Amino acid sequence: xxxxxxxxxxxxxxxxxxxxxxxxxxxxGYSVFTAPNGAEALKVLRTQKVDVLLSDIRMPVMDGxxxxxxxxxxxxxxxxxxxxxxxxxxxCREIFAMGVEALLDKPLSRPALIEALDRCLMDxxxxxxxxxxxxIAQRIQLELEGLKEAVAARAFALGRGGCCVACDLPLKEGLxxxxxxxxxxxxxxxxxQGTVVWVDAEQGNAGVAFDFLQSVCRxxxxxxxxxxxxxSFVPQC
Amino acid sequence: xxxxQGLPHGFGxxxxxxxxxxxxxxxxxxxxxCFPISIALLRIVRSRRGFRYNVALFCLAASILACGLTYGxxxxxxxxxxxxxxxxxEAAAAIALIAVLVVLLRITPNILxxxxxxxxxxxxxxxxxxxxxILQVDERGTIxxxxxxxxxxxxxxxxxxxxxxxxxxxxxxxxxAHAQQRAGFLRSGVPMSMEKRxxxxxxxxxxxxxxxxxxxxxxxxxxxxxxxxxxxxxxTDRKRLERELQQERDLRAQRVEVLARLAAxxxxxxxxxxxxxxxRASDLAELADQGPPLPALVVDQTCDSILKTTERxxxxxxxxxxxxxxxxxxxxxxxxxxxxIDQAVEILQTRFATHGxxxxxxxxxxxxxxxxxxxxxxxxxxxxxxxxxxAIDGYPLSRPWVQVRxxxxxxxxxxxxxAAVHIDVLDxxxxxxxxxxxxxxxxxxxxxxKGAGMGIALxxxxxxxxxxxGSLELLDSDGPTxxxxxxxxxARQVEGDSA
Numbered sequence: 001x002x003x004x005x006x007x008x009x010x011x012x013x014x015x016x017x018x019x020x021x022x023x024x025x026x027x028x029g030y031s032v033f034t035a036p037n038g039a040e041a042l043k044v045l046r047t048q049k050v051d052v053l054l055s056d057i058r059m060p061v062m063d064g065x066x067x068x069x070x071x072x073x074x075x076x077x078x079x080x081x082x083x084x085x086x087x088x089x090x091x092c093r094e095i096f097a098m099g100v101e102a103l104l105d106k107p108l109s110r111p112a113l114i115e116a117l118d119r120c121l122m123d124x125x126x127x128x129x130x131x132x133x134x135x136i137a138q139r140i141q142l143e144l145e146g147l148k149e150a151v152a153a154r155a156f157a158l159g160r161g162g163c164c165v166a167c168d169l170p171l172k173e174g175l176x177x178x179x180x181x182x183x184x185x186x187x188x189x190x191x192x193q194g195t196v197v198w199v200d201a202e203q204g205n206a207g208v209a210f211d212f213l214q215s216v217c218r219x220x221x222x223x224x225x226x227x228x229x230x231x232s233f234v235p236q237c
Numbered sequence: 238x239x240x241x242q243g244l245p246h247g248f249g250x251x252x253x254x255x256x257x258x259x260x261x262x263x264x265x266x267x268x269x270x271c272f273p274i275s276i277a278l279l280r281i282v283r284s285r286r287g288f289r290y291n292v293a294l295f296c297l298a299a300s301i302l303a304c305g306l307t308y309g310x311x312x313x314x315x316x317x318x319x320x321x322x323x324x325x326x327e328a329a330a331a332i333a334l335i336a337v338l339v340v341l342l343r344i345t346p347n348i349l350x351x352x353x354x355x356x357x358x359x360x361x362x363x364x365x366x367x368x369x370x371i372l373q374v375d376e377r378g379t380i381x382x383x384x385x386x387x388x389x390x391x392x393x394x395x396x397x398x399x400x401x402x403x404x405x406x407x408x409x410x411x412x413x414a415h416a417q418q419r420a421g422f423l424r425s426g427v428p429m430s431m432e433k434r435x436x437x438x439x440x441x442x443x444x445x446x447x448x449x450x451x452x453x454x455x456x457x458x459x460x461x462x463x464x465x466x467x468x469x470x471x472x473t474d475r476k477r478l479e480r481e482l483q484q485e486r487d488l489r490a491q492r493v494e495v496l497a498r499l500a501a502x503x504x505x506x507x508x509x510x511x512x513x514x515x516x517r518a519s520d521l522a523e524l525a526d527q528g529p530p531l532p533a534l535v536v537d538q539t540c541d542s543i544l545k546t547t548e549r550x551x552x553x554x555x556x557x558x559x560x561x562x563x564x565x566x567x568x569x570x571x572x573x574x575x576x577x578i579d580q581a582v583e584i585l586q587t588r589f590a591t592h593g594x595x596x597x598x599x600x601x602x603x604x605x606x607x608x609x610x611x612x613x614x615x616x617x618x619x620x621x622x623x624x625x626x627x628a629i630d631g632y633p634l635s636r637p638w639v640q641v642r643x644x645x646x647x648x649x650x651x652x653x654x655x656a657a658v659h660i661d662v663l664d665x666x667x668x669x670x671x672x673x674x675x676x677x678x679x680x681x682x683x684x685x686x687k688g689a690g691m692g693i694a695l696x697x698x699x700x701x702x703x704x705x706x707g708s709l710e711l712l713d714s715d716g717p718t719x720x721x722x723x724x725x726x727x728a729r730q731v732e733g734d735s736a
Binding site for chain 2: 017020023
């Protein structure tokens, strides 16, 4: 789908921001719907086809987290979701595991918003085709017996947009990393570039969103995603 | 006079009555002295179970008894020839004496090994005045050694302690278990240090009171059997200090929690206006990049929005600055209730308005002044309003209104007799469930979703109210949720009013 044909639902209780975001998106050719809270957003989603849900977290009547949980329980597949928030009291881990694809901090610029939306609307395979221009800050290397065993041992998990890996390295959120996970049984190595989206030092694992995948493993990852259809974007191990 | 058993003994001294008399008196006295001596020895053996030389003492008591009997029979045989009986008892006495000899030979090295009397007494003093109670009990749990500290700690005299069962020093409910544990400990024979014990142990004094104790146990194996040395430390003072330290820590945690919540709220309250200002300014900059002329109306509207939003952010920060002033060391000063409530409402007005929750105040005129630390009471009011907000926000079934209602409590109705002001905070939220009511004021209890609050603010608020001689309670009613802050008014002022 061409980005500017997409429809976006913006949800925020700050009415002036709702107006600003609508103007920005409208200028880029998106069709825009708005709602002041989660409950109103549900009403819009019932009647309109929405490609991306752009929502605040802390809102009256129904907050963003409750809205996404409600959507996840419905039969129809939910739209792609981006959170835009100024509130700091939430867990990134749970938010990405719920299926949210990006977490943007307020205040945010128009180019940043448009870039996040465009990337969100891209096909996963296309998104992962070009290597990231950012210099790699950390290399994560792992050798696992097999995918099934690794998942059972909570050493690895795959989501729609990234993975969770057991990792003792000192990682930080937002860090660009290179990932090399070798599955001995499958005789396959997952070679990827990604961004750390959460770190759990206590459990010794981290969540990494993929930015680029080597062509061999890209088709393998796509096949797994298509067959398992995970709800989470970056899962918890 | 001569029978088949032979002549009575008395015949030997016939004719000399003086000799016979002296003989009879001295032999009778020996016999009479022997019996009490042996009885005294046997009593010692009985009451000092576990004494390492009890076997020797017992043999000695038996031999002295036997000797006493032989002397008694010496007297009898002056008249009656009971020689077989006499000889039999003499034989028994001989055996008993030989037994004493054997035992004595065996224990002599041990006796010699006992420290010199001076060292022994110094050693005993060391134990006597140890900071902890020291007890030694035998396999049956009978106390055989107790030091002076044990007398002081447990309130029993040494005479009462020695010979009694150690289980009496354990509180009644755990006595049976203690007896079992004692048996288990004897079987295992592994020393138990004070530090290794888990859970709280209690010991019982003579007057029935209990005290927290640390107990260390070590088994002692002797010729006389197994003994257990117990060192008991009264830790009442330490436990009190620990409690005080914990309270101090809780208080600090409360402050951190209040701060953390404030920081998250502040981030939200400030980042939203910042997002608007940022967006407006960047839009204007983009417009300027396209070159002149700039449409005056757009510039005007944009600047207006930026200015208004900036003011909003400043108001939020001012409110927080007032809150950050902790105020616990401020002097109590008379304050106007009206002003207190207006300030609290001012801080939160925008938050309520942007979330569509109405915030109404009903304050009668002519209220007396309330002596208080203004910043602290402000903190309580803001906290109550925040709670009311949270009770409504996020619950679709709640009605979006909050009311602050003030009323006077006349002097006669009040518990202490003084007049007071009630500040009620009511909300249209779903209410507090009966099971939550009881625990609501407890530290760390919260009904909010995980991450929203750690449940400290309400208990802090209540302690602030108590500091002011007032109270904070959740009113018991079928109507809307109502938290009541009661603050006593200036006594003099009320008297002046009524006069």
